Amino acid sequence: MIANYPIPSKTFFEIASLGYLLVLYLISFNDKNRGTFRSYKLFRHLEINMMLALIVSILTYTFAYPELGTPLPVCTLLRTMDSIMCVMASRVFAVYLMEYVDSEGRLKTVSVIGNIIFFTYLILMILNLHFKFILWYTPEGTYMHGSLFVPIVFSAPVYYLTTGIMMLIFKLKTLGPREKVALSIASFVTLFGTIIQAATNGVILLSLPFGSIGIFVLYFSIETSDYHQLLKNNEILRLAEQDAIKANRAKSDFLASMSHEIRTPLNAVLGMDELILLETGKRTDVDPTFTGHIKEYAENIRDAGQVLLSVINDILDLTKIESGKMEIKPAPYRLHDLINDVGTMVRVRAEQKGLAYVQKLDPSIPDHLLGDELRIRQIMINLLNNAVKYTDSGSVELDVSMSDKTENSLSLCIKVADTGIGIKEEDMSLIFGDFQRIDEEHNHKVEGTGLGLSIVKRMIGLMNGHIEVSSKYGEGSVFTAYIPQDICSEAFEKSSDGEKRGKLADVITYHTPDCRYLVVDDNRLNLLVAKRFLDGLCGQIDTARSGEEALQKMKQTKYDLIFMDHMMPDLDGIQTYEMSLEDPDNINIKTPVIMMTANALCGVREEYLSKGFADYISKPVEIKELLRVVERHLPGDKVSYLNPL
Ligand code: ADP
Numbered sequence: 001m002i003a004n005y006p007i008p009s010k011t012f013f014e015i016a017s018l019g020y021l022l023v024l025y026l027i028s029f030n031d032k033n034r035g036t037f038r039s040y041k042l043f044r045h046l047e048i049n050m051m052l053a054l055i056v057s058i059l060t061y062t063f064a065y066p067e068l069g070t071p072l073p074v075c076t077l078l079r080t081m082d083s084i085m086c087v088m089a090s091r092v093f094a095v096y097l098m099e100y101v102d103s104e105g106r107l108k109t110v111s112v113i114g115n116i117i118f119f120t121y122l123i124l125m126i127l128n129l130h131f132k133f134i135l136w137y138t139p140e141g142t143y144m145h146g147s148l149f150v151p152i153v154f155s156a157p158v159y160y161l162t163t164g165i166m167m168l169i170f171k172l173k174t175l176g177p178r179e180k181v182a183l184s185i186a187s188f189v190t191l192f193g194t195i196i197q198a199a200t201n202g203v204i205l206l207s208l209p210f211g212s213i214g215i216f217v218l219y220f221s222i223e224t225s226d227y228h229q230l231l232k233n234n235e236i237l238r239l240a241e242q243d244a245i246k247a248n249r250a251k252s253d254f255l256a257s258m259s260h261e262i263r264t265p266l267n268a269v270l271g272m273d274e275l276i277l278l279e280t281g282k283r284t285d286v287d288p289t290f291t292g293h294i295k296e297y298a299e300n301i302r303d304a305g306q307v308l309l310s311v312i313n314d315i316l317d318l319t320k321i322e323s324g325k326m327e328i329k330p331a332p333y334r335l336h337d338l339i340n341d342v343g344t345m346v347r348v349r350a351e352q353k354g355l356a357y358v359q360k361l362d363p364s365i366p367d368h369l370l371g372d373e374l375r376i377r378q379i380m381i382n383l384l385n386n387a388v389k390y391t392d393s394g395s396v397e398l399d400v401s402m403s404d405k406t407e408n409s410l411s412l413c414i415k416v417a418d419t420g421i422g423i424k425e426e427d428m429s430l431i432f433g434d435f436q437r438i439d440e441e442h443n444h445k446v447e448g449t450g451l452g453l454s455i456v457k458r459m460i461g462l463m464n465g466h467i468e469v470s471s472k473y474g475e476g477s478v479f480t481a482y483i484p485q486d487i488c489s490e491a492f493e494k495s496s497d498g499e500k501r502g503k504l505a506d507v508i509t510y511h512t513p514d515c516r517y518l519v520v521d522d523n524r525l526n527l528l529v530a531k532r533f534l535d536g537l538c539g540q541i542d543t544a545r546s547g548e549e550a551l552q553k554m555k556q557t558k559y560d561l562i563f564m565d566h567m568m569p570d571l572d573g574i575q576t577y578e579m580s581l582e583d584p585d586n587i588n589i590k591t592p593v594i595m596m597t598a599n600a601l602c603g604v605r606e607e608y609l610s611k612g613f614a615d616y617i618s619k620p621v622e623i624k625e626l627l628r629v630v631e632r633h634l635p636g637d638k639v640s641y642l643n644p645l
Pocket of ligand 1: 386387390418420421422423431432437438449450451452453454477
């Protein structure tokens with residue numbers, strides 16, 4: 001009986017695609033890790049619908065011919081079913097597409113219209129069985145299309161396919177790259193198949209076979225279980241990343257506000273403490289032991305307060321850098337001033353630890369530069385403070401030179417070398433991390449947060465520079481920062497604070513890089529002032545807070561000049577000088593000693609000179625006077641003039 005029904009050649013493609021869809025269905029059905037994505041369930045519907053549509057189509061084009069003996073009602077039913085199955089398949093395909101382009105279900109109207117069209121279509125097809133306005137068979141067995149065939153049978157699939165493709169085009173940007181490609185190929189391949197089928201007036205049945213190729217593309221690109229797993233994992237990672245970013249932002253906000261909250265009262269504490277220090281210095285009507293205690297306590301408060309302040313400033317800087325709020329503000333500045341200022345601060349710390357501080361500045365570097373002076377100062381101070389912190393004996397050296405000089409720019413090379421504990425090879429990569437402190441067993445007594453180098457590196461990065469480090473564990477470290485700077489074409493005058501420094505640098509006409517000075521004074525501020533002035537000469541400066549300390553240093557180090565205060569507790573300046581002359585271990589017997597005192601009474605100069613002092617300077621010290629005296633007592637080969645006459 002089957003022999004009556006030869007397989008028509010136009011269904012060959014449909015038979016082939018039914019075969020491979022079946023294989024695909026079995027493979028995907030056997031996939032143990034089948035996805036739980038809604039798109040996957042819709043994909044299964046699509047597969048089943050496509051197979052049913054293919055089966056019905058093959059049956060229709062094989063059996064729906066009365067001349068082959070098939071009863072007319074069966075032929076009509078097959079034709080009707082064939083049309084309905086095609087519409088169903090296109091509808092499921094559209095719903096599947098919508099799942100991707102409108103996963104939140106916002107385009108409700110599109111799917112409501114889709115449903116209305118589908119049910120209207122079903123009703124019309126059922127009515128057609130009686131009224132015959134779409135398709136029917138004549139009593140003689142001829143298959144006929146009614147006047148409403150084209151608008152009714154084609155309008156539904158065309159609506160589904162076009163709305164699906166339109167949505168896809170509009171929402172293409174919201175899709176991932178794989179989805180874009182897979183959905184586009186599947187949609188257009190199905191569309192082309194339908195167009196070819198329509199163009200050949202149904203001679204070749206290609207819409208369902210091309211649709212099946214689309215299903216293959218969809219399966220192997222976006223519907224396999226491992227791809228779904230990948231998507232799930234990506235989503236988990238994305239959420240975790242969002243949480244981490246949020247937590248990091250909350251941490252930064254918290255740190256920034258806490259730092260600010262702590263800084264405000266801390267400034268007051270430090271300010272009041274400074275007043276206590278000033279008051280205790282002035283009061284002569286109170287028991288000196290009492291004021292001495294108060295002074296000591298106040299000094300401790302100041303030291304601890306300053307450490308706290310620097311920690312808070314570091315945290316603030318870090319949060320600023322992290323949130324991208326740290327701006328580099330280039331402005332004209334003078335390199336000499338900057339280095340002298342930095343040197344003055346660091347020298348005090350170095351000497352408090354008994355370290356030598358050496359400062360070198362390449363004289364060929366143009367003095368007027370354009371850059372963020374504040375940040376460069378911060379970088380230098382950070383590196384130098386670390387060098388002092390992590391060095392117990394020996395020296396700390398700041399060497400500023402330049403490279404890559406052009407007419408308008410240069411690269412500042414700031415080299416900070418120490419003879420300290422050094423860094424282990426394996427720790428080198430860690431030291432620039434946030435809150436990273438290394439070698440804690442040796443460093444636990446050294447104060448620090450592990451933020452300094454991280455900030456330094458980031459600030460240098462913001463200025464388009466870089467930093468290098470080389471170190472030998474147990475022998476010392478060298479940090480070299482390279483920071484591009486513009487050269488300021490015109491000389492300039494600075495305002496306010498800068499003005500004072502400008503004047504200091506203006507009057508310095510020579511450097512004495514190979515000289516070593518000793519300044520003896522019991523008053524810390526006086527020492528600071530003298531050091532600041534002498535720093536301009538780029539030599540090495542040692543200090544002593546008492547006569548005894550001075551005598552010790554005079555035994556250990558050969559100085560080129562010694563500045564001695566007169567009024568000091570215990571040994572005064574004159575006694576110290578006289579004892580030094582009698583000390584056989586003193587290696588500075590021939591070194592000129594200059595009296596630097598607030599005693600400015602008439603005739604004191606002669607008195608000091610008669611005692612053997614080489615010269616006399618009165619306090620408050622005038623820089624020009626100091627320079628004249630230094631120049632007068634140094635051998636000519638130790639003085640290098642900045643603008644040789
Ligand atoms: P800290 O506040 O701990 O000094 P830093 O970020 O400045 O933080 O430095 C990170 C770590 O790098 C330090 O804990 C220290 O172990 C190491 N380090 C930094 N500078 C030096 C140096 N000059 N010599 C030896 N170790 C150093």
